[in-house]
Amino acid sequence: MKKIIAASALALTAIAAAPAMAQDASIPFDGPYVAVLGGYDKIRVDTPVGAGSDDGFLYGGVVGFDKNINGLVLGLEGEATGSTTKEGVNDLFVAGDRATVKPGRDLYAGVRLGGEITPGVLLYAKGGYTNARVKVSYDDGVDVLRDSTNLDGYRLGAGIETNISGFLARVEYRFSDYGNPKGFGLKPDRHQVAAMVGYRF
Numbered sequence: 001m002k003k004i005i006a007a008s009a010l011a012l013t014a015i016a017a018a019p020a021m022a023q024d025a026s027i028p029f030d031g032p033y034v035a036v037l038g039g040y041d042k043i044r045v046d047t048p049v050g051a052g053s054d055d056g057f058l059y060g061g062v063v064g065f066d067k068n069i070n071g072l073v074l075g076l077e078g079e080a081t082g083s084t085t086k087e088g089v090n091d092l093f094v095a096g097d098r099a100t101v102k103p104g105r106d107l108y109a110g111v112r113l114g115g116e117i118t119p120g121v122l123l124y125a126k127g128g129y130t131n132a133r134v135k136v137s138y139d140d141g142v143d144v145l146r147d148s149t150n151l152d153g154y155r156l157g158a159g160i161e162t163n164i165s166g167f168l169a170r171v172e173y174r175f176s177d178y179g180n181p182k183g184f185g186l187k188p189d190r191h192q193v194a195a196m197v198g199y200r201f
Helices: 002-025
Strands: 031-047 050-069 072-083 087-090 098-118 121-139 144-164 167-177 187-200
Touching: 031 072, 031 087, 031 098, 031 167, 050 087, 050 187, 072 121, 098 144, 121 167, 144 187
Parallel strands: none
Antiparallel strands: 031 050, 031 187, 050 072, 072 098, 087 098, 098 121, 121 144, 144 167, 167 187
């Protein structure tokens, strides 16, 4: 009899908890998620003698966690991306020389803050730390110097997101600034437009 009562109590507890869990799962923009991204990447390099820019394709993945508090969404996210972008500058220090900057992997960790502008549609802003690996080469016609380094910078962005049955779709603009790496006078920054598709657990 005690076992039957215990089993009944356990079953009643599970039944009572089920609507609550279903209700929590139905809250939009809440909980962990994973996504893939692709988009447009433009790198611009300011130099002592001018500026140059080039664009390419952005690709990568995102993991994150959001908490929806009465329509106010607070989130943490991490991202790893790559790019086909490459930029070169001629006549940097002497006539005929060439400096080339080619980005590698880019790691990002940051926060985002948003609000539902209509049910199921989130408008948000984001910001955080970015670390980009770049390969730099310099050829003055006599010597060729090559180096690879990691650049520390910051990223700011904004976007819009929608969630349907656990799936998410997002479009955002991001700007990243990496300062003046190693004092060479090359100041790279990036403008990106990314589209993401993922799933929220």
